[in-house]
Amino acid sequence: MSSIDRRMTRLAPALAAIGALTLTLAGAPAGAQEQAAVTQQAEDTAIGVCGTCHGPEGNSINPMFPRLAGQHAGYLVRQLKSFKEQTRGDPYAIAYMWGMASGLSDDTIDALAQYYAAQKTGPGRSHDPATIARGRDIFEHGIPAQGVPACAACHGPDALGSDAYPRLAGQHAEYILKQLGSFQSNMRKIAVMHGVAQNLRTPEMQAVADYLESLP
Ligand code: HEC
Ligand code: HEC
Structure with a gap:
């Protein structure tokens, strides 16, 4: 058994509890008390x-x-919602998140999103200065000769994002690299990011990922 499998086994009772709570709350009339219960349940989850x-x-x-x-x-x-509807379908999303999201109600999804949006971010992680400089250049200016647009145009000058574009600052470089690969191969099928990633080479993706992880 891998450590992840063991982790999933330990989670089974907690997941059954979410299912039960979601069912109980679904039948209750809407109101402040129910909203408070949803918020508390989301935090516990x-x-x-x-x-x-x-x-x-x-x-x-x-x-x-x-x-x-x-x-x-x-x-x-x-x-x-895209995990729940099974439209975000790279292998890790299928293996880890489809099951996690399947039992979440829309209210719980909203409350979970509010919970995470309100949490303090951790510090950035340092990387080789030359790689960071290369990554920053790609982030701010793109690679015009390869038709790669500037990431900052959508994700913001400090990679803090907005409601339309995810925050990338401080994200794990390894995760970013994997997502760029998934956009490139269309395993995570998002037209705009497929266009961005299709002409990026692996060392360029690595540089921009290292730069982003270094940001606070
Ligand atoms: C067993 C491990 C595991 C658990 C438990 C788990 N996740 Fe995940 N989650 C993942 C993995 C792995 C990914 C990345 C999937 C990928 O690579 O596409 C992910 C991705 C996500 C994303 C996408 C983030 C982004 O930047 O696009 C969100 C949101 C998320 N999880 C929320 C949750 C919530 C909410 C719960 C609890 C209900 C949860 N996860 C429980 C493993 C887990
Ligand atoms: C034209 C706008 C646009 C540009 C330019 C752009 N992005 Fe994105 N990016 C998006 C959108 C929209 C999403 C959210 C996709 C979704 O909803 O799944 C995204 C998602 C991402 C994600 C996934 C984040 C996560 O948490 O899973 C990464 C990584 C990413 N972009 C990196 C980049 C990099 C690196 C560049 C520059 C080389 C770039 N983006 C340029 C619009 C853009």
Whole structure:
């Protein structure tokens, strides 16, 4: 059994509890008390279930699991719905997130997104200065000769994102690199990011990923 399989086995009772709670809340009339219960349930889920991989406050340690702290709520809601609807379909998304998202109600998804958006982000991680300088140049100016646009145009000058574009600052380089590969191969099928990534070479992706991880 891999350590991830063991982790999933330990999570089974917690997941059954979310299912039960979602069913109970679904039948209750809407109101402030129910909203407070949804918020509390989301926080318990974030810390007790999602936290096993993403860290209790969304600052995961293992670079396989994206950092969620400080990510925009609108982006998080869209991703959780795309896992639930099974449209974000790279292998890790299928293996880890389809099951996690399948039992979440829309209200719980909203409350989880609010929880993570409100968490404090961790510090950036240092990398080789020459690689960071190369990555920063790609982020700010793109690679015009290869038709790669400037990332900053959408993700913002400091990679802080907006509701439409995810925050990239402080994200794990390994996760970013893997996502760029998935956009390139269309395994994660997003037309705009496929266009951005299609002409990026691996060392260029690595440089921009290292630069982004170094940002606070
Ligand atoms: C067993 C580990 C595991 C657990 C538990 C887990 N996740 Fe994930 N999550 C992942 C992995 C792995 C990915 C990255 C998938 C990929 O590479 O595409 C991910 C991706 C995500 C993303 C996309 C982030 C982005 O930047 O696009 C969100 C949002 C997310 N998870 C939320 C949650 C929530 C909310 C829960 C709890 C209900 C949860 N996760 C539980 C492993 C986990
Ligand atoms: C024209 C706008 C645009 C440009 C330019 C752009 N992006 Fe994006 N990017 C997006 C959008 C939109 C998403 C969200 C896709 C989704 O909803 O799944 C995204 C998502 C991402 C993600 C996934 C984040 C996560 O948490 O999973 C990464 C990584 C990324 N972009 C990196 C880059 C890099 C690096 C560049 C420059 C080489 C770049 N982007 C340029 C629009 C853009």
